[in-house]
Amino acid sequence: MERIMPSPFLRRVLLLDAASCLGMGLLLAVAAGPLAGWFHLPAALLRESGIVLLAFAGLLLWMATRAAVPRWLVWAVILGNALWALDSLLLLPSGWVAPNVLGGAFITAQALVVGVLATLEHAGLRRSAPVAA
16 A cells, blocks of 8 residues: 655645545534525535545645545545535536525535535645555
8 A cells, every 4th residue: 555745735725625624514414404594505415525625634734634544545535526526516506405596696605616626625635645565
């Protein structure tokens, strides 16, 4: 299992991702009811998404503070973020939810932010050095 020493850039991006997941996770988990009304999205979807984000924030924080992490784990974060962004955008035309304009803008904005984070994490991975065996 190849391990990398995260570059300073990757560490900063992981910390930024962790902070955004923590903030969004708390918001969604705690205020799912009011947000559901404002966005016309199911409260359960918002609450469960918030709980997932809180757990993901913990993983990201752990990764950002390690001297070395498995390369595959960084790839898993990148791919997870890319899939989250893509799935968020695909949710809109799916018919599974019927958000209002504000809800659609919310989903689109968070998908774009997560997509940018995935791109930045990929750039940070390329800057990271393998750990010498």
